[in-house]
Amino acid sequence: MEKIKKITLSEDEIPRHWYNIVADMVNKPLPPLHPGTLEPIGPEALAPLFPMELIKQEVTQEKFIEIPEEVREVYKIWRPTPMFRAYNLEKALDTPAKIYYKYEGVSPAGSHKPNTAVPQAYYNMKEGIKKISTETGAGQWGSALSFACQFFGIECEVFMVKVSYEGKPYRKIMMNTWGATVHASPSNLTNAGRQILAQDPNSPGSLGIAISEAVEVAAMNEDTKYALGSVLNHVLMHQTIIGEESRIQMEKAGDYPDIIIAPFGGGSNFAGITFPFLRDKLEGTRNVRAIAVEPTSCPKLTRGQFRYDFGDTIGMTPLIPMYTLGHNFVPSPIHAGGLRYHGAGAIVSQLLNDKIIEATAINQIECFKAGVLFARTEGIIPAPEANHAIAEVIRQANICKEEGSSKTILFNLCGHGNFDMGSYEQFFAGKLVDFEVTAQQIEASLAELNTPTIG
Numbered sequence: 001m002e003k004i005k006k007i008t009l010s011e012d013e014i015p016r017h018w019y020n021i022v023a024d025m026v027n028k029p030l031p032p033l034h035p036g037t038l039e040p041i042g043p044e045a046l047a048p049l050f051p052m053e054l055i056k057q058e059v060t061q062e063k064f065i066e067i068p069e070e071v072r073e074v075y076k077i078w079r080p081t082p083m084f085r086a087y088n089l090e091k092a093l094d095t096p097a098k099i100y101y102k103y104e105g106v107s108p109a110g111s112h113k114p115n116t117a118v119p120q121a122y123y124n125m126k127e128g129i130k131k132i133s134t135e136t137g138a139g140q141w142g143s144a145l146s147f148a149c150q151f152f153g154i155e156c157e158v159f160m161v162k163v164s165y166e167g168k169p170y171r172k173i174m175m176n177t178w179g180a181t182v183h184a185s186p187s188n189l190t191n192a193g194r195q196i197l198a199q200d201p202n203s204p205g206s207l208g209i210a211i212s213e214a215v216e217v218a219a220m221n222e223d224t225k226y227a228l229g230s231v232l233n234h235v236l237m238h239q240t241i242i243g244e245e246s247r248i249q250m251e252k253a254g255d256y257p258d259i260i261i262a263p264f265g266g267g268s269n270f271a272g273i274t275f276p277f278l279r280d281k282l283e284g285t286r287n288v289r290a291i292a293v294e295p296t297s298c299p300k301l302t303r304g305q306f307r308y309d310f311g312d313t314i315g316m317t318p319l320i321p322m323y324t325l326g327h328n329f330v331p332s333p334i335h336a337g338g339l340r341y342h343g344a345g346a347i348v349s350q351l352l353n354d355k356i357i358e359a360t361a362i363n364q365i366e367c368f369k370a371g372v373l374f375a376r377t378e379g380i381i382p383a384p385e386a387n388h389a390i391a392e393v394i395r396q397a398n399i400c401k402e403e404g405s406s407k408t409i410l411f412n413l414c415g416h417g418n419f420d421m422g423s424y425e426q427f428f429a430g431k432l433v434d435f436e437v438t439a440q441q442i443e444a445s446l447a448e449l450n451t452p453t454i455g
């Protein structure tokens with residue numbers, strides 16, 4: 001029989017619903033708290049930052065949410081995305097495991113991020129918003145939102161973490177091409193930025209700092225809202241389109257994953273590919289292992305604490321129940337910029353606490369080795385974030401080899417690395433170093449928190 005390499009779907013197979021895993025969770029995620037009163041916050045507290053429809057989606061218990069027709073129309077530019085069987089990688093690893101990957105790098109912005117950027121821009125437009133402010137780490141989210149805002153006539157202002165702004169000038173130009181304004185963060189345009197610069201004029205920035213700046217701009221301006229590219233419940237839900245498509249593709253391949261692997265920043269691409277399969281696990285019909293992979297330099301899932309913490313650095317957001325390293329934690333400047341975030345979303349944190357999902361941390365040199373092997377076998381050059389998933393896939397494939405078991409592994413190739421040549425250049429020059437966070441660093445960062453603990 002002829003081998004099928006690429007499992008494709010037709011346009012009318014683009015899912016019509018997102019999946020809300022909260023509906024199936026036995027232990028629901030804990031509510032966000034007001035940082036002053038420590039009471040659960042109501043929708044009105046989020047109203048200055050987000051349009052009402054997204055706030056509703058943030059708290060809904062409904063199992064499936066319909067994808068608006070206008071959003072599906074924009075999705076058609078790159079969706080459905082292909083799934084591939086990694087025959088060449090399997091052969092190179094000499095593993096009995098079957099390896100599949102879902103490729104989200106075919107979006108115009110080059111990652112999974114437009115899956116949520118498009119509906120977020122759409123709901124803002126529906127509620128008459130003129131401008132969206134946001135932050136971006138590696139530049140992926142800023143690009144995705146810039147791209148999405150175009151379709152709905154919304155202005156986009158992006159605060160880009162300085163280390164990326166300087167290291168990835170073409171990401172900035174990409175955002176400019178889609179009409180967005182981009183600032184290096186910390187900037188002197190906001191109180192939050194000025195405060196950080198006063199402490200450290202050479203601050204490389206962090207996602208947390210950039211979030212503070214973008215939130216401040218939205219809070220100060222009536223016609224401006226804020227958008228987040230990860231962490232929040234509605235963001236994770238929009239990403240489930242990845243897993244919903246993957247379910248159909250796996251079925252077409254006549255297979256079902258034993259293990260699903262995805263890199264982990266705030267949890268959105270991980271949630272996107274795993275939640276629709278975890279539905280079967282929560283309903284008790286199938287068992288699947290879902291493994292989140294984080295960098296050793298920012299190990300909130302494997303070494304952080306499950307407690308309430310701020311989503312940003314300054315402490316402007318509600319308190320979120322999360323696995324966190326502390327909102328003041330500034331991770332080393334590794335090349336997977338999208339994974340340098342101090343906390344994890346409330347849903348994924350609860351699932352990890354309940355042992356429904358697993359997590360592991362891998363050093364960046366092992367990740368880049370894995371990414372280069374992938375590029376040389378499967379052809380696509382992965383984003384440094386995606387290399388984390390590939391490194392874990394290789395570990396699991398090697399375990400299969402030792403055990404002589406033929407597991408089915410699915411992973412999320414959440415973006416391409418075509419704008420990340422600088423990091424590959426450093427890897428080839430032997431200049432990448434592995435960062436191990438010490439226990440003292442983590443303890444010191446957590447000791448600064450005076451937010452409520454859990455359990």
Ligand SMILES: *Cc1c(COP(=O)(O)O)cnc(C)c1O
Nearest residue numbers: 140230265266267268269338415
């Ligand atoms: C943003 C990003 C990530 C990390 O964010 P998640 O919300 O955890 O998915 C990972 N990979 C790529 C390519 C990204 O752009």
